Amino acid sequence: MDKNGTIIIIEDDLDDQFLLEEVFNDLAFPNKRMYFMDGLSALEYLYSTSDRPFIIISDVNLPKLNGLELRNKIQTDAELSLRCIPYVYFTTALNHQAVIDAYSTSAQGFFVKPGAYEDIKATVKVIMDYWVKCAAPNNF
Structure with a gap:
């Protein structure tokens, strides 16, 4: 994890991408953001870049x-897993099995997308504030 690295956002809904970009701009996080419409294109990017998101x-x-x-592929790939990239879910897919499946892949968080803009902003702020303060093996 590179705290100055890119924030990778994988979201197939263009309206949600726009909304998240507005949230990140409002919160003034300086990190570059990259958006992917599907897990495969995000995985291809991770394999092709030496950047540490x-x-x-x-x-x-x-x-x-x-x-x-996608999380399973990242976790089981030796090179990608050594990058120690925090992986959190931000989704409307709230059901008991989805949460169990997410944590069985060692996700670092599962957050439900709220409906209101201010609530989305508050949730993103919590996620980002936590990871900004968190230590990882490769950020010393």
């Missing part, structure tokens, strides 16, 4: 490679 914020329900499958 700060965090991955992923929806669960995604085309091509869903958020759970």
Whole structure:
């Protein structure tokens, strides 16, 4: 994890991408953001870059490679797992099995997308504030 690194956001809904970008701008986080429409394109990016992203914020329900499958691939790939990129879910897919599946892949958080802008902003702030303060093995 590089606290100055890119924030990877995997979200297939363009309206949600726009909304999240507004939230990050309002919160004034300086990190570059990259948006991916599906898990496969995000995985291809991670394999092709030497950058150390700060965090991955992923929806669960995604085309091509869903958020759970993507997390599993990152976790089981020796090179990618050594980057220690926090992986949190930010999704509307709230059901008991989705939460169990997320934590079975060692996700670092599962957050439900609120409906109101200010609530989304507050949730994103909590996520980001936590990871900004958190120590990781590769950020010393």
